[in-house]
Amino acid sequence: xxxxxxxxxxxxxxxxxxxxxxxxxxxxxxxxxxxxxxxxxxxxxxxxxxxxxxxxxxxxxxxxxxxxxxxxxxxxxxxxxxxxxxxxxxxxxxxxxxxxxxxxxxxxxxxxxxxxxxxxxxxxxxxxxxxxxxxxxxxxxxxxxxxxxxxxxxxxxxxxxxxxxxxxxxxxxxxxxxxxxxxxxxxxxxxxxxxxxxxxxxxxxxxxxxxxxxxxxxxxxxxxxxxxxxxxxxxxxxxxxxxxxxxxxxxxxxxxxxxxxxxxxxxxxxxxxxxxxxxxxxxxxxxxxxxxxxxxxxxxxxxxxxxxxxxxxxxxxxxxxxxxxxxxxxxxxxxxxxxxxxxxxxxxxxxxxxxxxxxxxxxxxxxxxxxxxxxxxxxxxxxxxxxxxxxxxxxxxxxxxxxxxxxxxxxxxxxxxxxxxxxxxxxxxxxxxxxxxxxxxxxxxxxxxxxxxxxxxxxxxxxxxxxxxxxxxxxxxxxxxxxxxxxxxxxxxxxxxxxxxxxxxxxxxxxxxxxxxxxxxxxxxxxxxxxxxxxxxxxxxxxxxxxxxxxxxxxxxxxxxxxxxxxxxxxxxxxxxxxxxxxxxxxxxxxxxxxxxxxxxxxxxxxxxxxxxxxxxxxxxxxxxxxxxxxxxxxxxxxxxxxxxxxxxxxxxxxxxxxxxxxxxxxxxxxxxxxxxxxxxxxxxxxxxxxxxxxxxxxxxxxxxxxxxxx
Numbered sequence: 001x002x003x004x005x006x007x008x009x010x011x012x013x014x015x016x017x018x019x020x021x022x023x024x025x026x027x028x029x030x031x032x033x034x035x036x037x038x039x040x041x042x043x044x045x046x047x048x049x050x051x052x053x054x055x056x057x058x059x060x061x062x063x064x065x066x067x068x069x070x071x072x073x074x075x076x077x078x079x080x081x082x083x084x085x086x087x088x089x090x091x092x093x094x095x096x097x098x099x100x101x102x103x104x105x106x107x108x109x110x111x112x113x114x115x116x117x118x119x120x121x122x123x124x125x126x127x128x129x130x131x132x133x134x135x136x137x138x139x140x141x142x143x144x145x146x147x148x149x150x151x152x153x154x155x156x157x158x159x160x161x162x163x164x165x166x167x168x169x170x171x172x173x174x175x176x177x178x179x180x181x182x183x184x185x186x187x188x189x190x191x192x193x194x195x196x197x198x199x200x201x202x203x204x205x206x207x208x209x210x211x212x213x214x215x216x217x218x219x220x221x222x223x224x225x226x227x228x229x230x231x232x233x234x235x236x237x238x239x240x241x242x243x244x245x246x247x248x249x250x251x252x253x254x255x256x257x258x259x260x261x262x263x264x265x266x267x268x269x270x271x272x273x274x275x276x277x278x279x280x281x282x283x284x285x286x287x288x289x290x291x292x293x294x295x296x297x298x299x300x301x302x303x304x305x306x307x308x309x310x311x312x313x314x315x316x317x318x319x320x321x322x323x324x325x326x327x328x329x330x331x332x333x334x335x336x337x338x339x340x341x342x343x344x345x346x347x348x349x350x351x352x353x354x355x356x357x358x359x360x361x362x363x364x365x366x367x368x369x370x371x372x373x374x375x376x377x378x379x380x381x382x383x384x385x386x387x388x389x390x391x392x393x394x395x396x397x398x399x400x401x402x403x404x405x406x407x408x409x410x411x412x413x414x415x416x417x418x419x420x421x422x423x424x425x426x427x428x429x430x431x432x433x434x435x436x437x438x439x440x441x442x443x444x445x446x447x448x449x450x451x452x453x454x455x456x457x458x459x460x461x462x463x464x465x466x467x468x469x470x471x472x473x474x475x476x477x478x479x480x481x482x483x484x485x486x487x488x489x490x491x492x493x494x495x496x497x498x499x500x501x502x503x504x505x506x507x508x509x510x511x512x513x514x515x516x517x518x519x520x521x522x523x524x525x526x527x528x529x530x531x532x533x534x535x536x537x538x539x540x541x542x543x544x545x546x547x548x549x550x551x552x553x554x555x556x557x558x559x560x561x562x563x564x565x566x567x568x569x570x571x572x573x574x575x576x577x578x579x580x581x582x583x584x585x586x587x588x589x590x591x592x593x594x595x596x597x598x599x600x601x602x603x604x605x606x607x608x609x610x611x612x613x614x615x616x617x618x619x620x621x622x623x624x625x626x627x628x629x630x631x632x633x634x635x636x637x638x639x640x641x642x643x644x645x646x647x648x649x650x651x652x653x654x655x656x657x658x659x660x661x662x663x664x665x666x667x668x669x670x671x672x673x674x675x676x677x678x679x680x681x682x683x684x685x686x687x688x689x690x691x692x693x694x695x696x697x698x699x700x701x702x703x704x705x706x707x708x709x710x711x
Contacts, residue, residue, distance in 0.1 A: 039392065039398060040056055040058075040395065040398060041056075042054050042055065042056050042398070042399055042402055043055040043056075043234060044406075045238060047221070047241070047242065047245065047246060048246075049221040049222065049245070049246070049248055049249065049250050050220075050221050050222030050223075050224070050250055051221045051222075051224045051225075051226060051241070051245055051248075052224070052225045052226070052403075052406070053226050053227075053228065053237075053238065053241060054225070054226065054227040054228065054399050054402060054403050054406075055228050055229070055232065055234045055237060055238070056227075056228070056229040056395055056398070056399045057229075057230075057231075057232055057233075057234060058229055058230055058231065058395045059231050060231075061230070061231065062132055062133045062134065062231045063130070063131075063132065063133060063230045063231060064129070064130075064131050064132065064133040064135070064136040064139060064228075064230045064231060064232060065128075065129065065130055065228070065229050065230045065396065066127075066128065066129035066130075066139065066140070066143060066226060066227065066228050067126065067127070067128050067226075067227045067396075067399075067400055067403070068118075068125075068126065068127035068128070068143065068147070068224060068225065068226055068227075069124055069125070069126065069224070069225040069227070069403055069404070069407065070120070070124060070125030070126070070127065070218070070219060070223055070224060071124065071125075071218075071223035071224075071255050071407070072085070072120060072124070072125050072214075072218035072219065072223060072255060073085060073120060073121055073122050073123040073124055073125065073193075073258070074086065074120065074121065074122050074193060075122060075123060075193035075194070075258050075259065076214075076218060076255070076256070077193070079191065079196075079202075080201075080202060080205055081202055081205050081206050081210060082196055082197070082198045082199065082202040082203075083164055083198035083202055083203050083206060084206050084210055084211070084214055085120040085125075085214065086119075086120060086164065086198070087157065087160050087161065087164065087203075087206055087211060088120060088211045088214050088215060089118050089119045089120035089125060090118075090119070090156075090160045090163075091150070091152050091153070091156050091157050091160050091211060092118050092146050092147070092150040092152075092215065092219075093105075093116070093117060093118045093146055094153075094156045094159070094160065095150055095151055095152045095153040095156035095157065096150070096151050096153050096156070097145035097146060097148075097149045097150055097151060098145070098149040098151060099145050099149070100142075100145065101153070102153065102156055105142060105146075108138075108142070109131075109142070112131060112132065112135045112138065113131075113132065114129070114130060114131030114132070114135060114138075114139060115128070115129070115130045115131075116128070116129050116130075116139065116142050116143055116146065118146060118147075122193065122194060122258075122337075123258050123336075123337040123338070124337075125219070127143060127146070127147065129142070129143050133230060133231035133232065136232065136237070136240070137240055140240050140241065140244050141244055143244075144244035144245055147219060147224070148219075148245075148248055150215060152208050152211045152212060152215075154208060157208060157211065158686055161203055161206075161685075161686075162685045162686060162687060164198060164203055165200065165203065165659050165660070165685045166659065166685070168198060168199065168200060168203070168473060169473065169653075169659050171197070171473065172274070172471055172473065175274045175277040175279065175280075175281050175448050175449060176281050176347065176448075178272050178274060178281075178448045178471055179272065179281035179282075179283050179345075179446060179447075179448035180283070181195075181197065182270065182272050182446060182448065182469050182471065183283040183285075183343065183444075183446045184341070186268075186270055186444050186446060187263070187285075187286070187287055187341045187444075188261060188263075188341075192259075192261070193258070193259065194261070194338060199473075199474055200473075200474065200475065200651075200660075201474065216251075217251070217253045218251075218253065218255060220248075220250065220251030220253070221245065221248045221249070221250055221251070222250050222251065223251075223255055224245075225403050225406070225407065226241065226245075227399045227400055227402075227403045228241075229395045229396065229399050230395075257337075258337045258338050259338075260338070261287065261338055261339050263286070263287040263339075265286060265287075265439055265442040266442060266444065267441060267442050267443060267444070267463050267464075268444050268445070268463060268464070268467065269444075269445045269446075269447070269458050269459075269461055269463045269464065269465075269466040269467070270444060270445070270446040270447070270466065270467050270468075270469055271446075271447055271448075271451060271458060271466040271467065271468050271469065272446065272447070272448040272449075272468075272469045272471050273448075273449075273450070273451070273468060273471070274448055274449055274450060274471075275450050275452075275578070275579050275580065276450075276578045276579070276580060277350075277448065277449045277450055278350075279347045279348060279349060279350070279449065280347070280348055280349070280350050280352075280353040280356075280447055280448065280449030280450075280454070281345070281346075281347050281447070281448045281449065282345065282346045282347075282348070282353065282356060282357050282360065282445070282446070282447050283343050283344070283345050283445075283446045283447075284330075284343065284344045284345075284357065284360055284361060284364065284443055284444070284445050284446075285330070285341060285342040285343035285344060285443055285444065286341065286342055286438075286439060286442060286443050286444060287339055287341055287342070288332055288333045288334060288335075288339050288340035288341040288342045288437075289332070289334050289339055289340065289437065290334055290335055290336065290338070290339055290340070291334045291335070291336055291410075291414075293334065295429075295432070295433050295436065295437070296334055296418065296421075297418050297421035297422045297425060298421075298425050298429045298430060298432065298433035299332050299334065299433050299437060300384055300418070300422055300425075301377070301380040301381055301384070301422060301425045301429075301430055301433075302332065302367065302380075302430045302433045302434055302437070303330075303331055303332040304379070304380040304381075304383045304384060305367075305372050305376045305377075305379070305380040305430060306330065306332075306344070306363070306364065306367055306434075307328075307329040307330030307331065307344050308329065308330075308331070308380070308383060309329060309383065311376075311379050312329060313363045313366060313367075313376075314328050314329055314330060314344050314346075314360055314363045314364070315328050315329045317359055317362075317363050318346050318348075318356055318359050318360060318363070319346075322355075322356075322359060324346070324348050324352045324355060324356040324359065325346040325347055325348040325352070325356055326347065327345070327346065327347045328344075328345070328346040328347075328356075328360070329344070329345065329346075330342075330343050330344035330345050331343065332437065332438075336404070336408050337408075342437070342438060344360050344363075344364060346360060350449055350450055350453035350454055350455075351453060351454070351455045352455060353447060353449060353454045353455060353456075354454055354455050354456040354457075354458070354460055354461065355455055355456075357445060357447065357461060358461065361440075361443070361445075361461075364438060364440055364443070365440045367430075367431070367434035367438060368431070368434055368435055368438070368440060371427045371428070371430070371431050372427050372430050372431075377425075377427055377430070380430070381422060381423065381425065384419075384422055385419065385422065385423065388419055391415060401415065445461060445463060446469075447466075475632075475650075475651030482608055482610060482624055482626070482632065483608075484606070484608050484626065484630065487609075488608050488609040488610075489606060489607070489608055489609075491609035492606070492607035492608045492609040492610075492623045492624070493607050495607070495609060495621055495623050495638055495643070496596075496600055496607045496623055496636075497600065498638075498643040499597075499623075499636070499638045499643045499644070499645060500597050500600050501643070502642055502643040502644050502675070503597060503644070503645065503674065503675045504670065504673045504674040504675045505673070506597065506598070506600060507673075508672070508673035508674040509594060509597040509598045509674060510598050511672070511673075511699075511700070512540070512594055512598065512674065512699055512700065513539065513540055513700055514537065514538060514539040514540065514699075514700055514701060514703060515537065515538050515594070515697065515698065515699055515700075515701070516535075516536070516537050516696075516697075516698040516701040516703070517534070517535070517536040517537070517694055517696065517697055517698075518533075518534070518535055518536075518694075518695055518696040519533075519534050519692055519693050519694040519695045519696070520532070520533060520534065520692075520693050520695065521533075521534045521548065521690055521691070521692050521693075522690060522691040522692075522693065523689070523690050524687075524688045524689055524690060524691075529691075532548050532549060532550050533548070533549045534546065534547070534548055534692065535547045537701075537703055537707060537708075538592075538594075539703065539707075539708065540594070540595060540598070541589065541595065542559065542560075542561050542562075542589060543559060543560055543561065543707075543708045544557070544558070544559040544585070544588075544589075544708070545557075545558050545559075545707055545708055546558075553572065554567070555567040555569075556574060556711060558708060558709075558710070558711075559577070559582075559585050559708070560708040560709065562582065563576065563577065563582075564576070564577040564581065564582065564585060565577060565710050565711075566581065574710070574711065584652070584653050587633070587650075587652065588652070590605075590625075590627075590633050590634075591625070591633055591634040591648065591650055591652075593645065593648065596625070604627070604628065605625055605626060605627050605628070605633065606625075606626045606627075607623050607624070607625060607626075608623065608624045608626050609621070609622070609623060609624075610622040610623060610624040610635060612640065613637070615637040615646050615647040615662075615664065616646060616647065616664045616666075618637075618639050618646050619639070619640045619641075620637035620638055620639060620640060620646050620647065621637070621638055621640045622635050622636065622637055622638075623635070623636045623638065624636075633650065634648055634649060634650035635648070635649045635650070636648055637649070644665075644668065644675075645665050645677070646664065646665060647662055647663065647664050647665070648662070648663045648665070649661065649662040649663075654682070654684050654689060659684045659685040660684065660685055661682065661683070661684050662682070662683045662684075663680055663681070663682050663683075664680070664681040664682075664683070665677035665679075665680055666678075666679045666680075666681070667679040669697075671697055671699055672699045672700075674699065676694075676697055678693070678694040678697065679691065679692070679693055679694070680692040680694075
């Protein structure tokens with residue numbers, strides 16, 4: 001045993017001595033200077049029509065790449081058509097051209113394993129081509145067709161709008177996204193093109209003519225830069241560019257520059273309420289700068305020291321030392337076209353919210369009073385300098401950077417110049433940059449989350465009362481210009497009365513205290529319809545039970561007065577409904593046809609005539625149900641001859657999100673004096689979702705006493 005211990009001790013000593021020797025040897029190594037970065041030569045060519053080409057050969061792989069920069073952006077949209085540029089870019093690609101339909105372009109590119117995409121952002125548009133070099137001419141032809149001759153197919157416009165509507169409906173799902181969006185609005189202003197958001201109203205105002213006009217006005221050759229790199233022959237590419245783009249005539253419209261930012265420095269707390277949030281998101285800051293500022297290099301180091309990653313002051317204090325947040329840090333954003341913004345961010349448990357915010361403010365202020373240490377300076381510079389080489393590791397980065405610098409009249413060596421400036425930044429420069437660029441006494445603080453669970457009131461930040469931001473999503477109904485006049489009120493009431501008579505009379509409905517339904521729900525999918533069994537009970541005025549059976553699984557949705565439960569689609573578990581869920585439930589009850597017909601003379605709402613139209617092949621007259629605040633609850637469409645209910649539309653939530661829901665009623669049967677639709681077809685955002693076919697409908701059935709309890 002002693003022998004074994006002796007051997008082990010010897011091995012340990014050998015390793016220790018060897019390690020010391022290696023360490024000493026490493027310290028003696030002379031590391032050579034890094035090779036200088038070689039920037040490849042890029043050929044620049046300008047066509048007669050103003051298109052600027054940037055060409056870079058790279059024959060290492062048989063790939064052909066194009067990136068198009070278009071001098072346009074969403075800042076050019078009119079305020080009542082926000083979302084126009086996004087739809088335009090989308091449908092330029094999907095809507096086809098005078099030569100190919102959008103689907104044909106998809107098939108063409110799939111056949112060669114290539115891609116052509118286009119999008120339009122805030123201050124520029126972007127189109128890309130990626131194909132094998134043997135298909136370079138085809139790639140250029142497709143790009144030229146999309147840029148020059150889009151047809152804006154109406155079906156693709158409608159599809160693009162559906163996608164945007166889905167995004168609108170889900171924009172409050174993530175508390176971090178809410179914080180980012182609302183902070184941006186406080187920086188630039190809610191109506192600024194740098195912060196405004198598309199709404200249902202502005203989306204609905206966009207039509208095909210608007211897209212054609214936007215394209216004709218701004219997608220012009222003098223506004224185009226083309227960067228082409230990969231396995232190319234420059235002479236041949238120039239020849240092909242002239243073939244497909246050379247006869248494109250210069251447009252007559254000069255693109256206006258992005259608007260200036262007029263920022264109001266202030267010290268203020270804003271609160272965005274998200275009751276269901278499991279974490280609070282904190283953003284602190286104000287307006288930022290541009291890359292053209294004299295102290296841009298100083299800010300790079302300042303930003304790295306304050307919040308640029310592990311070891312930075314905010315990250316080290318809030319995350320590492322205090323353990324208040326998994327994520328903490330920030331940036332001083334410097335844009336090209338307009339000022340960026342300065343912000344520090346943290347996500348934390350609600351009961352650490354104020355403590356984390358106070359520590360963030362403390363660390364921000366420290367940049368004015370505590371000069372960076374030698375260690376901080378080294379880390380602050382190394383983070384930038386050590387990654388500098390990656391600005392040149394692909395041909396794509398090199399050529400695209402040159403194109404951007406060229407557009408903004410920056411020298412081609414701008415990046416190298418800034419690197420040299422960063423190397424010379426001193427601690428005094430960092431403090432000066434902080435004092436000149438961070439106004440610690442004029443910062444806004446935005447907190448998104450549930451203040452009922454915060455560790456302290458928001459007022460404890462010492463910045464006065466917090467202003468609550470309204471993050472609700474305006475519904476399509478409330479965007480309608482409804483004329484609430486005595487004449488329309490009377491006409492709406494008369495139409496509703498006739499509809500109640502046509503449906504069996506008010507006395508038939510006043511007798512209804514509960515219903516029970518059994519049927520099949522046909523769910524619409526891209527691959528066709530599939531059926532699920534449905535059971536539903538309602539006891540008025542505020543109880544509801546539904547059970548859907550899908551492939552052996554049961555999905556419940558239960559409401560019992562002020563509470564309820566539902567099956568979580570992600571976990572399959574029964575969970576209690578949230579506050580937002582109950583708000584949706586109450587909206588559903590306010591739109592319930594039986595409750596409406598039972599109480600058609602209810603003074604808590606108004607019925608307003610809202611014109612005529614066509615629904616599901618029938619001529620209808622519309623009646624809007626409006627609450628006391630003037631908000632539209634829903635709109636009914638009644639047959640203009642029989643006054644039978646044809647449709648019910650409202651902004652609501654379905655299994656696929658929020659949007660404009662339309663229910664079409666058909667196949668009416670008389671049950672205990674009331675005429676009930678036995679078929680209900682549901683559409684959302686112009687897409688058919690499902691069809692309910694009722695097989696059994698009972699009025700005033702005997703229900704178990706625990707029917708609406710938690711199963």
